[in-house]
Amino acid sequence: xxxxxxxxxxxSIQEGENxxxxxxxxxxxxxxxxxxxxxxxxxxxxxxxxxGGEVKKLKRLTFQFGDARKDSSLHITAAQTGDxxxxxxxxxxxxGNEKLTFGTGTRLTIIP
Amino acid sequence: KAGVTQTPRYLIxxxxxxxxxxxxxxxxxxxxxxxxxxxxxxxxxLFEYFSExxxxxxxxxxxxxxxxxxxxxxxxxxSTLELGDSALYLCASSLVSKLTEAFFGQGxxxxxx
Numbered sequence: 001x002x003x004x005x006x007x008x009x010x011x012s013i014q015e016g017e018n019x020x021x022x023x024x025x026x027x028x029x030x031x032x033x034x035x036x037x038x039x040x041x042x043x044x045x046x047x048x049x050x051x052g053g054e055v056k057k058l059k060r061l062t063f064q065f066g067d068a069r070k071d072s073s074l075h076i077t078a079a080q081t082g083d084x085x086x087x088x089x090x091x092x093x094x095x096g097n098e099k100l101t102f103g104t105g106t107r108l109t110i111i112p
Numbered sequence: 113k114a115g116v117t118q119t120p121r122y123l124i125x126x127x128x129x130x131x132x133x134x135x136x137x138x139x140x141x142x143x144x145x146x147x148x149x150x151x152x153x154x155x156x157x158l159f160e161y162f163s164e165x166x167x168x169x170x171x172x173x174x175x176x177x178x179x180x181x182x183x184x185x186x187x188x189x190x191s192t193l194e195l196g197d198s199a200l201y202l203c204a205s206s207l208v209s210k211l212t213e214a215f216f217g218q219g220x221x222x223x224x225x
Contacts (some may be wrong), residue, residue, distance in 0.1 A: 045215070102154065
């Protein structure tokens with residue numbers, strides 16, 4: 001069974017601060033995605049990373065895929081209240097079982 | 113284009129009853145997956161359908177079942193409801209056979225009393 005552990009589980013910081021969320025697994029994934037989910041809504045895809053060591057930037061968000069494709073991180077610079085939400089990483093593999101495996105989630109609260 | 117549509121948005125059922133939830137994927141998407149989301153367990157994979165065939169299945173009891181129609185619309189059914197089945201049920205659709213990018217609906221909030 002592939003498991004994706006996210007840390008921290010909960011994070012509450014002041015607006016303007018920086019933060020990093022981690023997603024770790026003992027399994028290799030062919031690609032990894034990050035989603036953000038707001039209350040009452042389904043998760044919305046933020047980014048997909050495919051290559052080991054890949055770094056993608058989305059405005060104030062920086063996503064990194066580990067060299068071994070087993071872990072990923074999400075860094076937010078100068079957090080804003082609109083960043084509040086549940087952040088989920090999800091790994092996909094094409095080694096026969098093609099379903100997405102979701103991480104345990106990080107609930108982020110940005111305090112104004 | 114229209115997103116993934118799930119109906120109903122909210123549902124209250126009594127223990128022992130059964131329920132059917134519906135999901136209409138994005139036009140052209142042939143893969144539909146279902147997830148159960150609870151505060152304690154997070155997002156748990158139920159099953160995936162592609163071209164009317166169940167391709168993957170999670171670790172849920174047989175009370176949870178699903179199907180997909182020729183137009184890619186999908187339904188999931190839960191029989192003999194238990195209190196622990198209360199959750200947000202999410203449907204996700206994907207364009208091709210590999211689940212490389214999932215587009216989620218808003219979910220159906222099921223409450224079992």
